[in-house]
Amino acid sequence: MISPEAMVRATSDFDVMDALQDLAQHLADLPEQVDYRERRKRFATWHLPHYQWEALLAAARTDPRACGPLLNRNVISAYIWARITSSEWTLAPALRVPAAEEAWARLSGPAADGMRCLTTG
Numbered sequence: 001m002i003s004p005e006a007m008v009r010a011t012s013d014f015d016v017m018d019a020l021q022d023l024a025q026h027l028a029d030l031p032e033q034v035d036y037r038e039r040r041k042r043f044a045t046w047h048l049p050h051y052q053w054e055a056l057l058a059a060a061r062t063d064p065r066a067c068g069p070l071l072n073r074n075v076i077s078a079y080i081w082a083r084i085t086s087s088e089w090t091l092a093p094a095l096r097v098p099a100a101e102e103a104w105a106r107l108s109g110p111a112a113d114g115m116r117c118l119t120t121g
Contacts, residue, residue, distance in 0.1 A: 040085045047077040047094040067117030075114035089115055 048056075053073040057063065078092035089095070095111050 034086075036086050040087055040091075043081055043085055043093075045093055046081060046084075048073055048080060067114060070114035071117050072114060075111055075118060078111065079115065079118055 050073065053076065056076070074094040077094035078089040081087070081092040081094065082089040
C-alpha cells in the first residue's frame with residue numbers, strides 16, 4: 001500500500017498512475033464498502049423540510065443567511081445531500097431544473113453563489 005506521502009512525492013506520470021492504482025486497490029479492499037449509488041437512490045427526493053430549516057436558523061450561532069438570500073433552504077439541502085451521498089452538490093434533487101437545456105443553471109447563478117458563500121466561510 002502506498003502512503004499519501006509517497007503519492008505526493010511521485011514525480012513522473014508513471015509514478016502517479018501507480019500511486020492512483022494502488023490507492024484504488026486499497027479502497028476496493030476495504031472490508032466495509034459504502035454503496036453511494038444506493039445512498040443517492042435513497043435520497044433522490046430528499047430536501048431539508050421547512051420546519052427543519054427554521055429550527056436550524058433558530059439554533060445557529062450565526063445566521064446562515066448572512067450571505068443574503070443566495071444561501072437558502074435549497075442550497076443548504078444540496079450541501080447536506082452532497083455530504084450524505086458523497087456526490088456533487090449540483091446533482092442534488094433540490095436544485096434540479098425542469099428543462100434539461102437549463103442544466104447549466106446549476107453551475108452558475110444564485111445556487112452556485114450560495115454554495116460558494118457556504119463553503120468559503
